[in-house]
Amino acid sequence: MAGKVYAVRVAVVIKVILVTLVIRGLDEKTKRSLRAEAIRRGLRLAQAVKEAFQLWRSYDQDAETLSERDVNNAAYNALRQELEKYAGKTILIAGGRLLGTYDNPRSAATDLSLKAPEAQHAIVTTIGKDVREELEWLGGSLNL
């Protein structure tokens, strides 16, 4: 339980750092290309820096604090623009890599058992269909 409280605090700290971060000594060329890449991907600069950092950490073999889930989400974020061409298809990401595209989520799950049977976590999502939904939860069972 203490671990979960700790995770919430970390998220808040990261947000504060991103808001107030000042980078001294960054050369003009890097700054321009970072801004251009963020615009090309349709991201704000802060989002681009966050995604780049997550991807960087996903390649760091010593980063034991990064979970399989973090790595897969970082890979999805990095590929998001590119994945739009698979609209209507289901994609499978495990081990930080895109393993394939499929007609439906069940086919992706079957292929996961073949290609990465050891994976504890995988992203299975149908592009353009599994989009974020905001739903309602009225009173009732609202004690988590």
Next chain:
Amino acid sequence: MARRLFESLECWPNLDGNHPTLPVTLSALDGQRVIDRQPMPIDTGFTGAMLLSRETFSHLERAELPESESHIYRTLIGPIPMRTAHALLKLPLADEMEILVDTPKYGVGKSLIGLRLLRGIELLLDGQRSETCLLKERKQP
């Protein structure tokens, strides 16, 4: 409006005497059974399909949605971000279907059936008998 007649096909006692429940069977997309005919409370205030405890959800992590596409629930105490995954659900007297299940990103969660799952079935919440029944409309003679 014409009268409609229904017959009850099967009934289950309410949980703790007052929570309507249905027995559910839930599997991961690869067919691995996660819940087997377990009575699960119905909460019509939850507009998603199904909420799971963190422990139960951990068996479905091999088919999770990206965090950026996972559900968010508006509540009286503010938005609650979820982790969302694909799963296979079997309700009594119905075919297996693919659904999206949620668990709170923070907290241990709980198991319940939401409004979205009730759309395709006819249900009787019988307070007098303290039981929940699946119904079928009887054709008029």
